[in-house]
Amino acid sequence: MANDTERSGTPGAARRVLAPLALAQFICSFAGSNMNVMITDISTDLDTTVQGVQVAITVFLLVMAALMIPGGKLTDRYGRKRCFVAGLAVYGVGAVLSAVSPGLGVLILGNSILEGVGTALLIPPVYILVTLLFTEMTSRARAFGVVMALGGVGAAAGPLIGGLITSAISWRAAFVFQALVILVIIVLARRLEDPLPADPTRHFDTVGAVLSSAGLVLVVMGILAADNNLWLMLGLMVAGAALLAWFFGWVRKEEREGREPLLSTSLFRVRTSNLGLVTQNVQWLLLMGTSFTVATYLQVVRGYDAIDTGVIFTAATVGLLASSLAAERLAKRRSQRTLVMAGFVLSVAGVWVLIGLAGGNDSAWAFAPGLLLIGLGLGVMLTPSVNIVQSSFPEDRQGEISGLSRSVSNLGSSFGTAIAGTILVAGLTANAYAAAMIALAMLALLGLGAALMLPRTPAPEPEPVP
Numbered sequence: 231m232a233n234d235t236e237r238s239g240t241p242g243a244a245r246r247v248l249a250p251l252a253l254a255q256f257i258c259s260f261a262g263s264n265m266n267v268m269i270t271d272i273s274t275d276l277d278t279t280v281q282g283v284q285v286a287i288t289v290f291l292l293v294m295a296a297l298m299i300p301g302g303k304l305t306d307r308y309g310r311k312r313c314f315v316a317g318l319a320v321y322g323v324g325a326v327l328s329a330v331s332p333g334l335g336v337l338i339l340g341n342s343i344l345e346g347v348g349t350a351l352l353i354p355p356v357y358i359l360v361t362l363l364f365t366e367m368t369s370r371a372r373a374f375g376v377v378m379a380l381g382g383v384g385a386a387a388g389p390l391i392g393g394l395i396t397s398a399i400s401w402r403a404a405f406v407f408q409a410l411v412i413l414v415i416i417v418l419a420r421r422l423e424d425p426l427p428a429d430p431t432r433h434f435d436t437v438g439a440v441l442s443s444a445g446l447v448l449v450v451m452g453i454l455a456a457d458n459n460l461w462l463m464l465g466l467m468v469a470g471a472a473l474l475a476w477f478f479g480w481v482r483k484e485e486r487e488g489r490e491p492l493l494s495t496s497l498f499r500v501r502t503s504n505l506g507l508v509t510q511n512v513q514w515l516l517l518m519g520t521s522f523t524v525a526t527y528l529q530v531v532r533g534y535d536a537i538d539t540g541v542i543f544t545a546a547t548v549g550l551l552a553s554s555l556a557a558e559r560l561a562k563r564r565s566q567r568t569l570v571m572a573g574f575v576l577s578v579a580g581v582w583v584l585i586g587l588a589g590g591n592d593s594a595w596a597f598a599p600g601l602l603l604i605g606l607g608l609g610v611m612l613t614p615s616v617n618i619v620q621s622s623f624p625e626d627r628q629g630e631i632s633g634l635s636r637s638v639s640n641l642g643s644s645f646g647t648a649i650a651g652t653i654l655v656a657g658l659t660a661n662a663y664a665a666a667m668i669a670l671a672m673l674a675l676l677g678l679g680a681a682l683m684l685p686r687t688p689a690p691e692p693e694p695v696p
Contacts, residue, residue, distance in 0.1 A: 247363055248373055250418035251356045252380045254318070257411045258349045259384030262290070262643070263521065264392030265341070268401040275401065278334040286338045288454055293346025295450045295640045296443035302354035302633020303435075303492055309428030310355040310362075310629075315419055317352025321345050322412040329405035341405070354632040361620040361628055362425045368561045371617055375557025378612040382550040382605075385517060389525060390540020397537060426625060438480055438492030445473035446637065453641075453648040460652075493630055497623070503631070505680045506618035509570050510635065511642035512677030513615060516577055517608055519646030519670045520546075524584075524597070526654065527663045538594070545598040549605025550612075557613040566614035567684040573611025574678035580604035581671040585664050611681075618684070646670065 265272075269283045276282075305313045324344025331337040360377060364370040395404045448470030455463045484491040498504060521543070528534040528542060553560075560569055584600025616635070623631045653666040 246418070246421050248360075248376055250415045250422065251359060252377045253411065253415050253418070254314070254352055254356055255377050256380035256384040257408055257415070258321075258353055259381045260388045260391065261341075261345060261349070261384075261408060262294075263385050263388030263518075264404060265290075268392055268396050268404065271396055271401045272337070276331070276334050276337065282334045283337075286334065286342045288451075289338055289342035290346045291454070291640070291644060292447050292450050293343060294349045295637060295644070296447045297347060297350035298354065298637040298640060299442050299446075299493060299633040300439040301350035302358075302629045302631075302636070303439075304351070304629075305355055305358055305632075306429060306629040307432040307434055308430070309424050310358050310426070311419070311422050311424040312428065314352050314355040314359070314422070315416060317348045317350070317355070318412050318416050318419070319348075320351060321348025322409050322416070324348060325405045325409040325412060329402045329409065353636050354629065357616065357620060357632040357635065358628040359422070359424075361632075362625060368558050370621070371561035371566075371613055372558030374616050374620075375554045375613040378557075378616065379551050379554030379609065382517070382554060382609060382612065383547055385521065387540065387543070387547045389521075390537065390543060393535070393537045393540050433490045435484065435490065435492035438477060438484070441473055441477035441480060442492060445470045445477055446641075448473060450641070450644050453644045493634060494627075497627070497630060497634060500622050502685055503619050503622035505684050506615050506622070507635065507638045508680040509574075509611065509615045509677050510619065511638050511645070512673060512680070513573075513608060513612055514639045514642035515646035515649070516604075516670055516674050516677075517646065518643040519650045520581070520604055520667070522647045523650045523654070523663060523666045523670070524601070528597075531663070532594075534594075542594055542597050543601065546601040546605035546608075549602040549607075550609040551605075553606045553609030554613060556609075560610065561614070561617075565686065566618050567681060567686060569614045570611045570618075570681040570684065571678060573607045573609075573614075574674055574681060576607030576610060577604050578607075578671050578674050578678070580607060581667050581674070585667055589661075589664060649673070 265283075265287050272283045273279055301313070301317075308316075321344065324340040324347075327340030327344065328337055329340075331340055356377060360370065360373045364373040391407075392404050395401075395407060448466050450470075452463045452466030452470060455466060478495070481491040481493060481495055485495065524543070525539050528539045534542070564572075580600045580603030582600075583603055584597065587596040587599060590596075619631060619635050620628065649669060650666040653669055654662050
């Protein structure tokens, strides 16, 4: 590892620093996808409905999306390591509570509320600490590659791991698994050192936090309502957009009066970062939209169970893991712009291969080439997109941009599931699943367009604002 020694010490120390951060991203991504294969078991055991369990999943997404920006901002006031460990503790309590829940209400409290709050507290510090501790471009690319690889594996392999645990033991054991991983991360996090001191006097914009959280909740609720009621979707999204407009008006007022807002408007004046955020949003839209569409097709049309479905997704997991772990080598040979463009091209090609082979072949192996290409493409571009955004700002802005970046990615995940779900429910064509994948591929072309507009040469490292 080249020049990490400035803050991380030896390469071995750098790896020890990276381990808890990457594991944290893995377990949060795992939590976002593994519940999908446990819905029937949970509803039967807790004597509730499938819709009730889906509400728990939805509330988790809402809490996480709503609190990610305030969570990022709190790192400046209380410190990155302290917020990271606090988030882990809250998440761990939520996982234990979910494992012993006697009914749906306790499950929602543990999984949806506490795990959602914990995720919003611990994820922004992951990206801030990687940016601050790995100061050289290729070593930072490698570090983000490891984090994004485990995040992608958690999202893609979540159904398989969750299905195996549920089938072999119980759905409750999947939450015990999460709690144990959290405990390991807390032990590993003792070695972490925060490179920037906390500033307890730092102003926290409470009004801005309420407005942004409420606006994002309504927007995400609108996205998730897309496959049930288009008018409800429209109403919720208009209300959410109105609150977010109010939020930005409040931010400008705070700036004019010399106070520090929750999210500075100057974050949106950096063209490179804006384009990077667009590519992040589309990447997670493609990842979660593909996962939802293919998993639904395999279970509804082909009749595969959760484990069989997870095994088929191994091709995407392998592709994503391989290309993400190669991030450092790729960053030395190609520009970040080139890698993002190549990732979108590979992913779109993978969608067409998936449709062509799986549509005309009854074998499960027909899914492997397309999913492998999609996984390779996503792995190639997830890391440089994050690196582009985080590296566009100095150290004192990392709390703001990390919260914004994670919110944009979460919105992309929600968009992907909602768009695919709306097309499948509408059933306008006999080939609704192919239509959903084609829609995702067309949206990926928008991401490719944003990547084409990225600068050919990286901008110089930003200087801290006095």
